[in-house]
Amino acid sequence: MLKTGRGANAPAFLVMDVIAAANAAAAALPAGSPGILRMEVGQPSTGAPRGAAEAAIRALQAGAPMGYTEALGLASLRSRISRHYAEKYGADIPARRIAVTVGASGAFPLAFLAAFDPGDRIAMAAPFYPPYANILTGLGMHPVLLPCDASTRFQPTLAMLERLDPLPDGLIIASPCNPAGTMLSPEELAAIAAWCHANGVRLISDEIYHGLSYGMAESTAAAFSDSAVVVNSFSKYFSMTGWRIGWLVLPEDLLRPVECLAQNLFISAPHVAQVAAEAAFDCTDELEANKAAYARNRDLLLAGLPAAGLDRLAAADGAFYLWADVSALTNDSVDFAARMLAEAGIAATPGVDFDRERGRRFLRLSYCGAEASMAEAPDRLRRWLGR
Known part of the structure; x- marks a missing residue:
């Protein structure tokens, strides 16, 4: 028998299966039927901002070859990201400490391979974004999973970290987080970053939902620690999921390791996507209008879902997700989500994707879709549940 590798046993990222099921359900609907309300995936319904798309068109029409860039990205884009940190956070991050990546999904393996060894233990809150662990x-x-709940706002606490014995080699945090949408305050983030640095625990800060917060201040781990690794992306706030473009802010000791890994694993992020990404920083009006639409969707759901039967929701500080405790309705969110899709035409992601131990009591609902769909969701859910 031929050998298979470790990767052959990788768990599914369940939301991708839900997407496939929702696509199949939509395709099977008879003409004139109400559509499927897509609340399963964290993909903005808006496309890339106009200025970004136009920059890509101009570059292509100019006929210049869109070849490999340097492994760490176009110098102009790295400089623009550096400027973004100064303008948004007041943080002085030199462009040489920034690596442009093939989305945040390409950033994580670069960071993990550069910072950790096989056998190392990396802590993270549960619930968590599944590809971290996978x-x-x-x-x-x-x-190393740290069970979090509403009492900690689904975020790790400093007290929780101080109780770890032995200490982990790394810690992944996300603020705003997926799936719960909760955030760490600047003071909490600063304390965690200082603890990690003092204890030799490499901090990986997932900040891909920055720009999408609703009243709570955003802060970056890069402002509090020179040893932290920051992951960010153009997929969420900038609405550029399919362009596959993200970035890392790196500490000095990981710069060359990440560059060498990127050279071998990816060569470079797509050239044309880097051109578009640089232009996206100048599309603030359009991007803020998108954010305002998400905020309206959030308000519609927070007002309508409790009366429909989903009345235990995590604090929705940021991102575009609601983490719903459905234990009063089911102990099997996988079956519940499948029936909700088949019978109510609402696609959502079962919580087992994000918390393997407790996730059967939770659903994640994404609200970055069309406003009309979000407005319809509570009524559809209420009718289905007989409320």
């Missing part, structure tokens, strides 16, 4: 496991590293 990528780590595929690389021979060990996720």
